[in-house]
Amino acid sequence: KSLNAKIVIVGCGISGIAAAHRLIKAGYRHVRILEATGRAGGRIKTSRLGDKVVEIGANWIHGPSEENPVFCLARQYGLLDPEALTSENQAVDIGGHPLWIPNFFSSSGRKLNPEDVSLALEIFADLLNQGSEFQNQKGEPFASVGEFIRSEVQTRQSQQNNAVVKEDEDPAVRSLRLCAISNMLKVECCVNGAHSMDEVGLGAFGQYKTLPGLDCTFPGGFEGLIQKLMSELPDDVVTYNRPVRRVHWNNAECGENPVTVECHDGEKMLADHVIVSVPLGYLKKECSSLFQPPLPLHKLHSIQRLGFGTNNKVFVEFDEPWWDADCEVIYLLWEDEQDAMVDQVSDVQKSWIKKLFGFTVLKPTERYGHVLCGWIAGHESEYMETLSELEVAHAITQLIRRFTGNPVITPRRVLRSRWFSDPWTCGSYSYLGKGCSEQDLDNMMEPLPPRGSKSQPLQVLFAGEATHPSYFSTVHGALLTGRREADRLISHYSSTSLSEVPKS
Ligand code: 6YU
Numbered sequence: 001k002s003l004n005a006k007i008v009i010v011g012c013g014i015s016g017i018a019a020a021h022r023l024i025k026a027g028y029r030h031v032r033i034l035e036a037t038g039r040a041g042g043r044i045k046t047s048r049l050g051d052k053v054v055e056i057g058a059n060w061i062h063g064p065s066e067e068n069p070v071f072c073l074a075r076q077y078g079l080l081d082p083e084a085l086t087s088e089n090q091a092v093d094i095g096g097h098p099l100w101i102p103n104f105f106s107s108s109g110r111k112l113n114p115e116d117v118s119l120a121l122e123i124f125a126d127l128l129n130q131g132s133e134f135q136n137q138k139g140e141p142f143a144s145v146g147e148f149i150r151s152e153v154q155t156r157q158s159q160q161n162n163a164v165v166k167e168d169e170d171p172a173v174r175s176l177r178l179c180a181i182s183n184m185l186k187v188e189c190c191v192n193g194a195h196s197m198d199e200v201g202l203g204a205f206g207q208y209k210t211l212p213g214l215d216c217t218f219p220g221g222f223e224g225l226i227q228k229l230m231s232e233l234p235d236d237v238v239t240y241n242r243p244v245r246r247v248h249w250n251n252a253e254c255g256e257n258p259v260t261v262e263c264h265d266g267e268k269m270l271a272d273h274v275i276v277s278v279p280l281g282y283l284k285k286e287c288s289s290l291f292q293p294p295l296p297l298h299k300l301h302s303i304q305r306l307g308f309g310t311n312n313k314v315f316v317e318f319d320e321p322w323w324d325a326d327c328e329v330i331y332l333l334w335e336d337e338q339d340a341m342v343d344q345v346s347d348v349q350k351s352w353i354k355k356l357f358g359f360t361v362l363k364p365t366e367r368y369g370h371v372l373c374g375w376i377a378g379h380e381s382e383y384m385e386t387l388s389e390l391e392v393a394h395a396i397t398q399l400i401r402r403f404t405g406n407p408v409i410t411p412r413r414v415l416r417s418r419w420f421s422d423p424w425t426c427g428s429y430s431y432l433g434k435g436c437s438e439q440d441l442d443n444m445m446e447p448l449p450p451r452g453s454k455s456q457p458l459q460v461l462f463a464g465e466a467t468h469p470s471y472f473s474t475v476h477g478a479l480l481t482g483r484r485e486a487d488r489l490i491s492h493y494s495s496t497s498l499s500e501v502p503k504s
Pocket of ligand 1: 205
C-alpha cells in the first residue's frame, strides 16, 4: 500500500543516500534521487595528489565509536585501518579537540620551542570549553565566541595566575603567546567553517555535541563509503546532472500527487513526498525561488540566521619533510599579530595567506610521503578560490620559505579545494551564528506543510547536515538526518489508514 508512494530526493550527498537506503530497504518502490552534478557524495569527495589519496571535502570520522553510524558502516564495509577499530581508540574522549603533536614556526623564520607557546593553547582550549557552557542559560556575556575569547584573554592578563603571559617573562615569549591566540582563532574559524569567530554565536556554542573516539580517516578515501552505499541501491535510483529548479508543493492541480518537482531542463515530476537535502549555502542563495509557495517566514529566518562559511584545504607535497618526524600539526605564528587577537586580515587581496593557520600532516608517512594539508577559512579562503592554481602555489611557496627561513624550499605539488565556487554547495558547512538557538535547527528540519495545516502532510521534508540538532557540520550528522526523514515517512504510513494512502 504505502510502498507505492512516489518519493523524490533532491541531492545525492550522504543524507540523500541514507534516506534512499532506508526507504528502499523498507520496501518503497518509487524512490528517485535527483542530483545536480555528475557524481554521488556531495561534500564527501576524494581525489589524488600524484599517486596519493586526498580528501577534498570531509576528512575524519569525528568520534569513531559505537554511536557513530559512519564508523559502524565503515567498519562493516572493512574500510578502516585496524587501529581505528580497537576499543582503546573508541574509548578516547577528547571532547572534539584532538591532541595533536605540534610544531610551531614564526614569520621571522624560526622554529619555536613548543613549551613557549603551549600555555596559550591550553588557555584557548579552556576558554572554548567555557564558551560551550552558556548553552541554555539566558544572558551570555557576549553575542559571539570571538568577543568572549578576546575579552577573557584581556581579563586574564590582569590576573597573574591565569594570564596568557607572565610579568617576569622574556618579552619575546610573551608576544609569541598572544600571536598564538590569533592563530587559534584562525584554527577555530576552520573548525566551525566561519569567516570569523565574531560571527559564531556564544549562546548556542554548546549545542554541538561530540562523540567519543579518536578521529580517524579512510585509508582508501572517504568516497569508498559512498561507493559501498551506492552499490546497494538499484542502478537507476539516481539521475545525475539533473538540478532541481523548483519544488511546487500544496499543488492542488496535480490530483493525487501534491508535489511537482521541476528540473532546470524543464522536466517535471509528480511526487507524494520530496526530501530536500541540498546544502544550507545553496538554500541561502536559492530559497526564495526553490519553493512555490514560498517557505514559511520562520523557516526563512532560520535559513538566514544560521551560518554557512567557507573552509578550504591546500595540499602541498614535498620531497623532504621540514617538520619533526612525530609532528602532526604545524602552526604558523605571525609576529605582527601580538596585539591584535584578530582572525580576519585587513587587506584580503594582499594578505589573504595570513589566514591560513598552518597544516595538518598526512599520516602515516609510508602511505602519504611528505604531504601537508593547509587550512584556510573565511573571506580570505573565498578570495583564494578566485586565484589560479599557479598563484596559490606561488603564495604557499613564499609562505613556507618565510616561515622555515629556507629560501629555496619548493613544493613538488599543490592542490586546493574550492567549496565556495561550487554552485551546488556555496561554502563548506554550517555553524550557529549570533542569535541562533536550537529552535533554528528545529525550524530547519520541520516538514511542509507546517504542523496544524489541513493539507496533505509531509509533502516536503528536509535533511542534510544543517538540520541535525547537535551533529550539524558532520557526515554522521548528515547521515542521521537522511535516516530520520525516511523514518518520518515510514512511520507516517504505518500509522495512516488505507484510505489515505496513495494508490499505485
Ligand atoms: C565530517 C570532517 N570536514 C571539510 C570540508 C567540507 C566539509 N565536513 P552534501 O552537500 O554532501 O549533499 C548535497 C547534494 O545536493 C550535493 O551532491 C549537491 O550537488 C546536491 N544539490 C545541490 N543543489 C541541488 C539541486 N538544486 N538539485 C539537485 N541536487 C542539488 N564532516 O564528519 N568530518 O572531517 C569534515 C569537512 C572542506 C566541505 C567537511 C566534515 C562536513 C561534511 O562533508 C558534510 O557535513 C556532509 O558531507 C554533508 O552531507 P549532506 O548530504 O548534508 O550534503 C564547537 C563546535 C564546532 C562545530 N563544528 C565542529 C565539527 C567540525 C566539522 N568538521 C569539518 C571538518 C572537516 C575537515
